Amino acid sequence: MYPRPIPETAIWQRRVYVLAVVIVLLAWLCPLFAIVLTSFRSTADVMGGNLWGWPTEIGVIDNYRAVFTDTPMARYFLNSLTITIPSVIGVLVMSTLAGFVLSRYRFRGNMLIFALFVGGNFLPHQIMMIPVRDLMVQLDLIDTTAALIIFHVAFQTGFATLFMRNFIAALPDELFQAARAEGASPFQTLVHVVIPLVKPALAALAILIFTFVWNDYFWAVVLTVSDSVKPVTAGLANLRGEWVSAWNLISAGTIVVAVPPVVMFFLMQRHFIAGLTMGAVKG
Amino acid sequence: MQTLWRRQRWWLTPVLLIAPGILLFFTVILLSAVRSVWISFHEWDGFGPMVWIGLGNYIELYSDPQFYVSLKNNLIWLVMFMAAPPIGLAIALLVNQKIRGMRFLKSLFFIPLVLASVTVGVVFTWVYTPEFGLLALIFRAFGAVAPAVLSDEHFVTFAIVIAALWPQITFCMVLYLAGLNNLSEELIGAGRVDGARGWNMLRHIVLPQLTQVTFIAIAVTVVGALRSFDMISVMTAGGPFGSSSVLAYQMYEQSIFSYRFGYGAAIATVLFVIMAVFIAWYLTHIIRSEERGG
Numbered sequence: 001m002y003p004r005p006i007p008e009t010a011i012w013q014r015r016v017y018v019l020a021v022v023i024v025l026l027a028w029l030c031p032l033f034a035i036v037l038t039s040f041r042s043t044a045d046v047m048g049g050n051l052w053g054w055p056t057e058i059g060v061i062d063n064y065r066a067v068f069t070d071t072p073m074a075r076y077f078l079n080s081l082t083i084t085i086p087s088v089i090g091v092l093v094m095s096t097l098a099g100f101v102l103s104r105y106r107f108r109g110n111m112l113i114f115a116l117f118v119g120g121n122f123l124p125h126q127i128m129m130i131p132v133r134d135l136m137v138q139l140d141l142i143d144t145t146a147a148l149i150i151f152h153v154a155f156q157t158g159f160a161t162l163f164m165r166n167f168i169a170a171l172p173d174e175l176f177q178a179a180r181a182e183g184a185s186p187f188q189t190l191v192h193v194v195i196p197l198v199k200p201a202l203a204a205l206a207i208l209i210f211t212f213v214w215n216d217y218f219w220a221v222v223l224t225v226s227d228s229v230k231p232v233t234a235g236l237a238n239l240r241g242e243w244v245s246a247w248n249l250i251s252a253g254t255i256v257v258a259v260p261p262v263v264m265f266f267l268m269q270r271h272f273i274a275g276l277t278m279g280a281v282k283g
Numbered sequence: 284m285q286t287l288w289r290r291q292r293w294w295l296t297p298v299l300l301i302a303p304g305i306l307l308f309f310t311v312i313l314l315s316a317v318r319s320v321w322i323s324f325h326e327w328d329g330f331g332p333m334v335w336i337g338l339g340n341y342i343e344l345y346s347d348p349q350f351y352v353s354l355k356n357n358l359i360w361l362v363m364f365m366a367a368p369p370i371g372l373a374i375a376l377l378v379n380q381k382i383r384g385m386r387f388l389k390s391l392f393f394i395p396l397v398l399a400s401v402t403v404g405v406v407f408t409w410v411y412t413p414e415f416g417l418l419a420l421i422f423r424a425f426g427a428v429a430p431a432v433l434s435d436e437h438f439v440t441f442a443i444v445i446a447a448l449w450p451q452i453t454f455c456m457v458l459y460l461a462g463l464n465n466l467s468e469e470l471i472g473a474g475r476v477d478g479a480r481g482w483n484m485l486r487h488i489v490l491p492q493l494t495q496v497t498f499i500a501i502a503v504t505v506v507g508a509l510r511s512f513d514m515i516s517v518m519t520a521g522g523p524f525g526s527s528s529v530l531a532y533q534m535y536e537q538s539i540f541s542y543r544f545g546y547g548a549a550i551a552t553v554l555f556v557i558m559a560v561f562i563a564w565y566l567t568h569i570i571r572s573e574e575r576g577g
Contacts, residue, residue: 002379030417032395120312122506123316247412
């Protein structure tokens with residue numbers, strides 16, 4: 001262990017250490033606390049300039065109700081779900097198939113395809129923007145959730161394939177030899193050998209891709225225009241323009257956008273960290 | 284037909300399995316990237332026919348003052364972002380103790396990483412709000428008046444980069460924490476026996492084992508810096524007067540707002556070339572480590 005662990009017997013040292021960490025943590029999350037506290041403020045206080053003093057009344061319920069009833073936020077939220085969930089499923093399917101083939105079959109061009117999948121991942125999104133937008137216009141999909149789903153599945157498949165390939169490549173060879181000896185077809189091998197073993201990787205990928213897609217903003221503003229298809233990220237940016245200085249409402253809206261990925265993270269923390277570091281450290 | 288499938292399936296199945304992924308990724312992502320370069324040689328409003336103008340867009344770019352402002356800002360992003368790996372390592376070292384409750388505290392540190400960049404943008408816009416924001420509050424505590432950082436062309440890019448560093452540092456910290464958990468106990472033990480402590484230990488025994496992690500941390504940080512768009516769009520929309528724009532944002536603005544898709548594509552191509560140099564370096568590195576069997 002580095003740094004040297006603080007021994008269990010040094011109770012006071014431990015207490016001081018934990019206290020120091022808590023202080024750093026408070027400073028670290030200070031901007032977040034600011035926004036949470038502001039989302040509790042009443043409109044009267046915000047308009048009166050009382051943003052940090054003792055609140056005259058608590059506006060938390062009014063604020064969050066206003067976000068959902070006076071603005072299209074509920075709609076945006078639903079849109080985000082209809083974009084994110086199919087995208088995650090699409091990516092998982094595509095990348096398991098591609099990762100299986102790339103890790104278990106040797107053929108000319110294998111490394112090249114793999115390198116393109118990895119390299120494509122690092123492309124700045126802007127280089128694809130104009131043609132992807134044009135493609136969606138041609139397909140008559142512009143300003144639909146389908147446009148975003150297709151793009152996200154295509155793009156995330158690159159990263160996810162790298163991830164699945166490395167995971168499947170690390171499975172013991174004997175399993176595949178045994179499957180072949182039993183006369184299993186490649187498809188049977190995939191279904192009966194690979195899929196049961198890659199469940200942890202799939203969980204890690206699912207949470208990662210969920211966060212990536214949910215948090216996307218660039219493609220949301222490029223491919224969608226109407227409120228009926230916009231996800232929360234683009235919606236929040238809109239609302240900020242409309243509310244201007246109603247910081248209590250903006251804060252509440254921000255929290256609404258932040259909650260799903262944060263909750264997902266806390267529910268599946270181990271998978272999230274494992275996924276992030278495995279994808280990165282192995283890559 | 285059935286016998287044909289039986290006989291050929293050993294190679295047909297893998298081809299069929301990988302086909303959808305390849306098809307989608309190559310047509311939507313890679314082909315689009317190539318098409319952008321093609322479009323950059325044209326004058327195009329996004330609807331009508333494209334008119335070939337050769338290097339016209341690039342020549343215009345060469346004498347566009349905004350292009351240099353954006354390029355300079357991209358450079359500021361890149362340089363300031365390099366603070367993320369060391370600060371991430373510092374926080375990772377701080378919290379890397381196995382004490383009851385630390386797991387929970389650590390996960391609280393991770394929060395900025397899962398927030399959308401739009402969220403981070405709005406949060407920091409609030410922090411930076413003149414008179415009422417957190418920054419103004421802190422300045423007032425010291426009897427000073429906080430500058431309106433987001434509407435001052437000298438401060439604006441730095442203010443946005445500091446906001447963007449928040450999740451980026453977190454990312455590096457997560458990577459380093461994973462790295463610190465894979466350190467060789469033997470080497471550390473041997474170092475302790477030899478009397479290595481503190482800085483010496485870190486410099487000569489710990490960091491060499493973290494080379495791979497550092498490489499990845501720098502890679503994701505470079506990509507993050509070059510890709511920056513969301514925060515600028517949300518916090519300033521490139522303003523005031525284009526002073527906080529970067530190539531990615533200028534490109535978006537030229538295409539979506541001014542309908543100059545050819546010019547936008549040219550800016551994207553420049554960004555792409557910068558990134559391509561980096562990707563090439565990165566790919567050779569991983570292919571080499573692949574061949575070494577890592």
